[in-house]
Amino acid sequence: MRRAGELALRGLSSLGLSCVLLVLLGLLTWLGTLEQTRSGLYEVQRKYFESFVLSHDFGPVEVPLPGANLVMSVLLVNLLVGGIVRLRRGAATVGVLVAHSGIVLLLASSFVKWRHSSEGHVTLYEGQRATHFQSYQRWELAVLEVGDDGRVLERVAPQERYEHATPDAPAVLRADELPFEVRVTHVLANCSPLPKGPMFDVDVPVVDGVFLRERARDKETERNIAGAYVEVRESGATPRVGVLWGAQSAPWSFEVAGRRYALDLRKERYPLGFTLALADFRKEDHPRMNMARAFESDVEVREGAAKRPVTISMNAPLRTGGLVLYQASWGPSNARASDPLFSTFAVVRNPADSWPLWSCVVISLGLVWHFGRMLARHVRREVGLA
Amino acid sequence: MPTLPFRTGSLLTFAVLSLAVSACSDRAQPSELSAPRESSTPAAAIEQPRSSAERLGVQAPPAAAPNATNASNGAPTSGGNGALKWELPAGWSELAPTSMRVANFRVAGDERAECYLTFLAGDGGGLAANIQRWRTQMGQGPLSPQEIAALPTKPMLGGEAVLVDFAGSFSGMGGGGKIEDARLVGLLLVGPQGAAFLKMTGPASTLAGQVDAFLALAASLRN
Known part of the structure; x- marks a missing residue:
């Protein structure tokens, strides 16, 4: 047992393992780059860099590979055990120790970003306000309930909870608190609703004469419109089947035990933590062209009774409450001179936003120390020989 | 003490960790929904129930035209049902549309000869499936993909519709009104935005002189 432990520790801390992991990271980066000819950036990120295992299509052969998530996790252990804990302590290894600590911080920042960051956007016309931002790619299923005071409460399930549902494994x-459960029986990554005609059959439920027709997935995930079939099951009652679509004009509304509920399939929403109101949007075109040279937005950040005016422009984002709001785009692109324009802000919440900068500083300090010391030793030796 | 080679130990450790970590990614069901939070969805969107078609923005099939007939005895005459217009071939008569037949005609020369236009949402089941279905109605075997690809096209509703012309023994939907020595001439316009089918059936001897009129009718269809 002790021998096995020693063996594992030796393997985990070995330079050979480091080399294998770095080669794998390079391979995954290369394969992920090639995959972008067939899939969008988001899908490639999920498949190659946020996964533990994946299957890469090498023509006729599917080859299982470790995902970058797993490779980096093992690399972290390898660095901690081999590069820090088991490293010989002394003046000669101080620089290496500091550089390794910087790499550990870099890996930790990528983990924090993966687990705890959110990215999305807020789109507002002048006069509008928002309390949340929404994802570009991810969907969520929301159960809405009208409370006694008229306020609407929502409970949500992120995409991972239902995206692999099938009729056999809903x-x-x-x-x-809910008097019913929701069963998701069909999930379609990209689809459109159609009326069911008598001259063709479909392999999905038809609800009120309407069904969802699956469409080929777009390479860019944000262009896909998801759909789902759901069953609302309350004890002692026949299940009710509803059809949800990502671009529906209203949620599917139903009544259970005298109270009204609704189900909505929508892009994942994240609370801003404050109210963002767009007061004014300005854009300046290139001379004699309908192409924007610069654009900026005057917004008001409302937190409780406090109001704060802020201008967000292309190179001056708003940083507040752990969020960064960038001026991302505007539209409609075909708007005439008199048409109102909307302003879109890209929103990022990343608690480890500045960690990569600090890790680079730490790694640089370690390397400068280490190579500086080696250079000094070399110079001393050369001078001594002279 | 014998030890595993250094590289073997590294790879073994990596493989064990791979399996251990991937095994942790399974999810259990059922899943708990998140804790309730206030929603920005207005209560009115929930309190007002709507049909699936209304919520999903699905259009109903084109509305049926008034239950009236129009006949053309001499030259072609203009006809239409509000949403569509056409030039009615000489000798043909308009029949009342049905829930499926947006435009419905009796072909000159025989009461059993008919022609009608159908719209379906999406691809209406697809080009090949509809051609094979019509082949079956004529008691014929299916066409190969190469034969379908080689079919000619004719203009209809702003697009190039695939023209089919089959001879055989016709038995339509429901098996009623079987016609021996029949002919089926049809145009199929199938695209992602919708499908249109113009189909003429009847005794082969009657339809022999009506194919040009059929094509002229197809070319005259307009909004």
Whole structure:
């Protein structure tokens, strides 16, 4: 047992393992880059860099590979055990120790970003305001309930909870306070609703004469419109089947035990933590062209009773409450001179936003120390020989 | 003490860790929904129930035209049902549309000869499936993909529709009104935005002189 432990420790801390992991990271980066000829950036990120295992299509052969997530996790252990804990301590290894600590910080920052960051956008016309931003790619299923005071409460299930649901293995979503459970039976990554005609059959449920027709997935994930079939099951009652679509004009509304509920399939939403109101949007075109040279937005950040005017422009984002809001785009692109324009802000919440900068500083200091010391030793030796 | 080679130990450790980490990614069901939070969705969107078609923005099939007939005895005459217009071939008569037949005609020369236009959402089941279905109605075997690809096209509704012309024994939907020595001439316009089918069936001897009129009718269809 002790021998096995020693063996594992030796393997985990070995330079050979480091080399294998770095080669794998290079391979995944190369394969992920090639994959972008067939898939969009988001899908490639999920498949190659946020996964633990993946299957890469080498022509006729599918080859299982470790995902970058797994490779970096093992690399972290390898660095901690081999590059820090088991490293010989002394003046000669101080620089290496500091550089390794910087790499550990870099890996930690990527983990924090993966687990705890959110990215999305807020789009507002002048006079509009928002309390949340929404994802470009990710969907969520929301159960909405009108409370006694008229306020609407929502409970949500992120995409991972139901995206692999099938009629044989439905995803069951529930909450203790709800008198029903929701079963997701079909999920379509990209689809459109159509009326069912008598001259053709479909292999999905038809609800009120309407069904969802699956479409080929667009390479760019944000262009896909998801759909789902759901069943609302309450005890002692026949299940009700509803059809949800990502571009529906209203959620599917139904009544259970005298209270009204609704189900909505929508892009994942994240609370801003404040109210963002667009007061004014300005754009300046290139001379004699309908192409924007610069554009900026005057917004008001409302937190409780406090109001703060801020101008967000292309190179001057708003940083507040752990969020960064960038001036991303505007539209409609075909608007005439008199048409109102909307302003879109890209929103990023990343608690480890500045960690990569600090890790680069730490790695640089370690390397400068290490190579500086080696250079000094070399110079001393050369001078001594002279 | 014998030890595993250095590289073997590294790879073994990596493989064990791979399996251990990937095994942790399975999810259990059922899943708990998140804790309730206030929504920005207005209560009115929930309190007002809507049909699936209304919520999903699905259009109903084109509305049926008034239950009236129009006949053309001499030269072609203009006809239409509000949404569509056409030039009615000489000797043909308009029949009342049905829930499926947006435009419905009796072909000159025989009461059993008919022609009608159908719209379906999406691709209406697809070009090949509809051609094979019509082949079956004529008691014929299916066409190969190469034969379908080689079919000619004719203009209809602003697009190039695929023209088919089959001879055989016709038995339509429901098996009623079987016609021996029949002919089926049809145009199929199938695209992602919708499908249109103009189909003429009847005794082969009657339709022999009506194919040009059929094509002229197809070319005259307009909004």
